[in-house]
Amino acid sequence: MSRHEISLTVNGERYELEVEANRTLLQLLREDLELTGTKQACERGDCGLCTVLLDGVPTKSCLVLAVEVDGREVTTVEGLSRGEELTPVQRAFIEQGAVQCGFCTPAFILAGEALLKHNPRPTEEEVKEAVGGILCRCTGYRQIIDAILDASKSAKK
Amino acid sequence: MKKYSYVGKGVPRIDAFEKVTGTAQYTADLRLPGMLYTKLLKSPHAHARIIRIDTSEAEKLLGVRAILTGKEVPYKFGIYMQDKETLAQKKVHHVGEPVVAVAADTEEIAEQAVELIKVEYEELPAVFDQRDAMKEGAPLVHERLHEYKHAPFIFPKPHTNIANHFKLRKGDVERGFKEADVIVENEFYQPQVQNVQMETHTSIGQWLPNGQINIWTSAQSPFAVRHLLSVGLGVPIHKINVVVPYLGGGFGGKAGLHWEPLVVLLSRKAGGRPVRLVMTREEQFNTTAVRQGFYARVKTGVKRDGKIVAEELLFLWDAGAYADYGVNITRAAGYSCTGPYEIPNVKCDSITVYTNHPYGTAYRGFGHPEFHFATERQMDLVARAIGMDPVEFRLKNAALPGRITATGEKLREDAGRVDECIKVVVEAIGWGKKEPKQVGGKLRGKGIAALWKAPAMPSYTSSSAILKLNEDGTVTLSIGSIEMGQGTPTALAQMVAEELQMPIEKVKVVTKRETDFSPYTWQTVASRGLFMEGNATLDAVRKLKEQVRETAAELFGVPKEELVVAEEKVFVPGKPDKSMPLAKLATAGIFPDGRGIGGPVLGYGMYTAEGLTNLDPETGQGLPALMWTFGAQGAEVEVDSETGEVRVLKMVSAFDIGKSINPVLLKGQVYGGIVQGIGSALMEEFIFNEKGALLNNNLTDYKICRAQDIPDEFVFIPIENPQRNAPYGVRGVGEHVRISVEPAIANAIYDATGVDLFEIPMNRERVWRALKQRGEKVASA
Ligand code: FES
Ligand code: FES
Numbered sequence A: 001m002s003r004h005e006i007s008l009t010v011n012g013e014r015y016e017l018e019v020e021a022n023r024t025l026l027q028l029l030r031e032d033l034e035l036t037g038t039k040q041a042c043e044r045g046d047c048g049l050c051t052v053l054l055d056g057v058p059t060k061s062c063l064v065l066a067v068e069v070d071g072r073e074v075t076t077v078e079g080l081s082r083g084e085e086l087t088p089v090q091r092a093f094i095e096q097g098a099v100q101c102g103f104c105t106p107a108f109i110l111a112g113e114a115l116l117k118h119n120p121r122p123t124e125e126e127v128k129e130a131v132g133g134i135l136c137r138c139t140g141y142r143q144i145i146d147a148i149l150d151a152s153k154s155a156k157k
Numbered sequence B: 001m002k003k004y005s006y007v008g009k010g011v012p013r014i015d016a017f018e019k020v021t022g023t024a025q026y027t028a029d030l031r032l033p034g035m036l037y038t039k040l041l042k043s044p045h046a047h048a049r050i051i052r053i054d055t056s057e058a059e060k061l062l063g064v065r066a067i068l069t070g071k072e073v074p075y076k077f078g079i080y081m082q083d084k085e086t087l088a089q090k091k092v093h094h095v096g097e098p099v100v101a102v103a104a105d106t107e108e109i110a111e112q113a114v115e116l117i118k119v120e121y122e123e124l125p126a127v128f129d130q131r132d133a134m135k136e137g138a139p140l141v142h143e144r145l146h147e148y149k150h151a152p153f154i155f156p157k158p159h160t161n162i163a164n165h166f167k168l169r170k171g172d173v174e175r176g177f178k179e180a181d182v183i184v185e186n187e188f189y190q191p192q193v194q195n196v197q198m199e200t201h202t203s204i205g206q207w208l209p210n211g212q213i214n215i216w217t218s219a220q221s222p223f224a225v226r227h228l229l230s231v232g233l234g235v236p237i238h239k240i241n242v243v244v245p246y247l248g249g250g251f252g253g254k255a256g257l258h259w260e261p262l263v264v265l266l267s268r269k270a271g272g273r274p275v276r277l278v279m280t281r282e283e284q285f286n287t288t289a290v291r292q293g294f295y296a297r298v299k300t301g302v303k304r305d306g307k308i309v310a311e312e313l314l315f316l317w318d319a320g321a322y323a324d325y326g327v328n329i330t331r332a333a334g335y336s337c338t339g340p341y342e343i344p345n346v347k348c349d350s351i352t353v354y355t356n357h358p359y360g361t362a363y364r365g366f367g368h369p370e371f372h373f374a375t376e377r378q379m380d381l382v383a384r385a386i387g388m389d390p391v392e393f394r395l396k397n398a399a400l401p402g403r404i405t406a407t408g409e410k411l412r413e414d415a416g417r418v419d420e421c422i423k424v425v426v427e428a429i430g431w432g433k434k435e436p437k438q439v440g441g442k443l444r445g446k447g448i449a450a451l452w453k454a455p456a457m458p459s460y461t462s463s464s465a466i467l468k469l470n471e472d473g474t475v476t477l478s479i480g481s482i483e484m485g486q487g488t489p490t491a492l493a494q495m496v497a498e499e500l501q502m503p504i505e506k507v508k509v510v511t512k513r514e515t516d517f518s519p520y521t522w523q524t525v526a527s528r529g530l531f532m533e534g535n536a537t538l539d540a541v542r543k544l545k546e547q548v549r550e551t552a553a554e555l556f557g558v559p560k561e562e563l564v565v566a567e568e569k570v571f572v573p574g575k576p577d578k579s580m581p582l583a584k585l586a587t588a589g590i591f592p593d594g595r596g597i598g599g600p601v602l603g604y605g606m607y608t609a610e611g612l613t614n615l616d617p618e619t620g621q622g623l624p625a626l627m628w629t630f631g632a633q634g635a636e637v638e639v640d641s642e643t644g645e646v647r648v649l650k651m652v653s654a655f656d657i658g659k660s661i662n663p664v665l666l667k668g669q670v671y672g673g674i675v676q677g678i679g680s681a682l683m684e685e686f687i688f689n690e691k692g693a694l695l696n697n698n699l700t701d702y703k704i705c706r707a708q709d710i711p712d713e714f715v716f717i718p719i720e721n722p723q724r725n726a727p728y729g730v731r732g733v734g735e736h737v738r739i740s741v742e743p744a745i746a747n748a749i750y751d752a753t754g755v756d757l758f759e760i761p762m763n764r765e766r767v768w769r770a771l772k773q774r775g776e777k778v779a780s781a
Helices: A025-034 A088-096 A105-118 A126-130 A142-156 B016-021 B107-116 B173-179 B222-233 B260-269 B283-288 B326-335 B368-385 B390-397 B419-430 B487-499 B527-558 B665-681 B741-753 B766-781
Strands: A003-010 A013-020 A051-054 A055-059 A074-077 B036-042 B048-054 B065-067 B100-102 B119-125 B162-170 B182-190 B203-206 B213-217 B238-242 B275-280 B291-301 B308-322 B343-352 B442-453 B460-470 B475-479 B507-509 B565-566 B569-572 B575-582 B602-608 B628-639 B644-657 B713-719
Touching: A003 B766, A013 A025, A025 B213, A051 A105, A055 A105, A055 B308, A055 B487, A055 B628, A074 B203, A088 A105, A088 A142, A088 B016, A105 A126, A105 A142, A105 B016, A126 A142, A142 B260, A142 B665, B036 B260, B036 B283, B048 B100, B048 B222, B065 B107, B100 B107, B162 B326, B162 B644, B173 B291, B173 B308, B182 B283, B182 B368, B203 B260, B222 B238, B222 B260, B222 B575, B291 B368, B308 B326, B308 B368, B308 B741, B326 B343, B326 B368, B326 B665, B368 B390, B368 B442, B368 B741, B390 B419, B390 B442, B419 B442, B419 B628, B419 B644, B419 B713, B442 B741, B460 B527, B475 B527, B487 B507, B527 B569, B527 B602, B628 B741, B644 B665, B644 B741, B665 B713, B665 B741
Parallel strands: A003 A074, B036 B275, B213 B238, B308 B343, B475 B507, B644 B713
Antiparallel strands: A003 A013, A051 A055, A051 A074, B036 B100, B048 B119, B065 B100, B162 B343, B182 B291, B203 B213, B203 B275, B291 B308, B442 B628, B460 B475, B460 B602, B565 B569, B569 B575, B628 B644
């Protein structure tokens, strides 16, 4: 297996790494950088739980090769809050009860962050569409949708 | 006036911060020094003898540390029936069953090694339908069933595929049917489905050379894991420590013992290095546990005035290759078989049948979603046969306080009210309102279904809690019950803060469970947590207060009865000089001259299920229920008659939960449960080929609900008739929210289209076919 040198920025920190050609971004994050907030639940693009922001765009990290992110910027759930200070989306997830087992939570929060960045006042349909590729077995999605809508309101204030 | 009030408030869950920041650790997030990674070689056959296994090539691969085959691990495990092999020993019982396991330095190496292993099989005739499996001469999934150890309340039939036959006999059904004016008989069918927890089964095991076994695992029942492992391996319990980090969803599928023995045995072979197994999504479907398939025949005898006089039920469960929880699901569904109605004459046979399918286990609702589909469809069909409104018919037969259940239990005055649940649901869904049936070319209809369930558990199960007073006056609660998303620890924190009248920020509930340190609880299943851990926690609070008062009484020189513990102090009301912060008593009380008395303050609380009995083996009569939670679901659907697509527009639900401890978390349970129910109503099913191989073993082909699939509107109405012996009167509801969703939708589909469905999922194809068939009948009539 050929190895490649890549450099990338993850949550604002620069890394230079040597990776094998078949290593996925998900493996790189979870195993090489030990950023385990990003979850793995299918490894074939079906569940969306491995979602991270790649140059700000929600991306399933199990479908991206590590070599493809050379020179790019990745944000994971660990890169959102500053110490105790949560983002409006994170806060809304807590207040609305959008978290149960929490396994899907990082993916939904990142998708919510990206949506509100481009569309600060989304409709319910737009929220459903933005999170439609991510699965949750616990919540029934209602409170997740409400949390993102709620964050869109509070962020404006 | 109370200063702090938490019970009944939507306080944020105590684990939320960790979960929104990605710092909450799940089993697969752990990395231990020297850890090895496991891959499995699985059976391609549903039923075959293992002739030869050749691992020689795999052994040569650099980085392979241990290879294990079934012959080397001749153990049998099982919670109610000791039938489960860690790796297939002489034969394989279903496609996907693990045959060889490899532990290696990396997953890639383990995978390569698996590819180098050769196994020779001799195929055997297989059986896939529980009805076929009961026939004379059917291939036997377990030839040695007669030798298996099992729980005393399980009744297998040696030399057949029957793992358990539960019998219920109340009154005289034959006489009942003779009295009936109308008899209605129907059959219902449901395929196997899967829990689809987002976190797949994950375990890390370590068997150290000194005999100590350490396990980190995604399990709902750490104490059951420890116990079953001890029994199966013949290792003393104190040598086993089970740690459960956060759980990424359980829904029953992670209860009991699953892959813990495998990683532990691999570790022993690898000299004590920790060994990890993370099930792939495909393995989660094929290899690990699923929900049993279900067939029911229900025969109901009714008087013209709507009183049900007799019911005969046959439940046949497709347990797959191993009995696991299936045998107890069979029993629980059997003793609850009437649903929330009083029927004077009942006969039920509920039978667990082995087949060569993946093995069945618990899935949220423990058999109740399955049989309520049959019985709540039947209620509508019987009502129609006598020309009665289905709501009126249900109310007429409702199991109200004072009425007698199928097992002969007289429902207590404080048992909860199914009639209230039905009435509020009917009201909120707009039952009987004349509304246009056709909207935009689509057909609309409404349906309702009622439900009940009690925790299914042995009669003597228990829970405990430890509450410690810390040196700064904060408190730490330890429990054995798992946080898997249901929020029990948060509700317990609310109770502790309320009882001690202190800020909830000063109450910590330990999130990790570790059997060496955590107090015992039976299991985190059966919607029993809030009731049982709640009672144990309240007992712990009482004991902690008692200890504080005893020491303070000495210090103040007053009788302890005069002392009150609240607001982080112990004091005599109205006497400011007789008051002391709790912090000052945490480790010991101190007299003015420096002498110490008392000691570290710790409340140890416990609770054991009260009043339950064994059931009579021939009649099923006895007291199986710690509490019944009653409820009702209402659905409004829209059916596209062109495509057969069903959309759920609105779901209305009511449950008599006794008391809402945390309305925000409660709503989450309700929405989540309903959406799981919609999944199995409309889309989820295992599809096998004729050789028993699962064809849809991934999340593209096995669909679960996405955000776009949820109802436009949810209405949830809590009913609060308190349960006498429960903490704050609360009843369990974690499973109930997921029961009777399917029949409510099916009844609504009939209302919309006039088509009766007897099988789920009611996917496009099935609904379209049924509509077409009816169209043909109408055309030819
Ligand atoms: S793990 Fe990437 S989509 Fe499922
Ligand atoms: S909260 Fe459990 S999967 Fe979403």
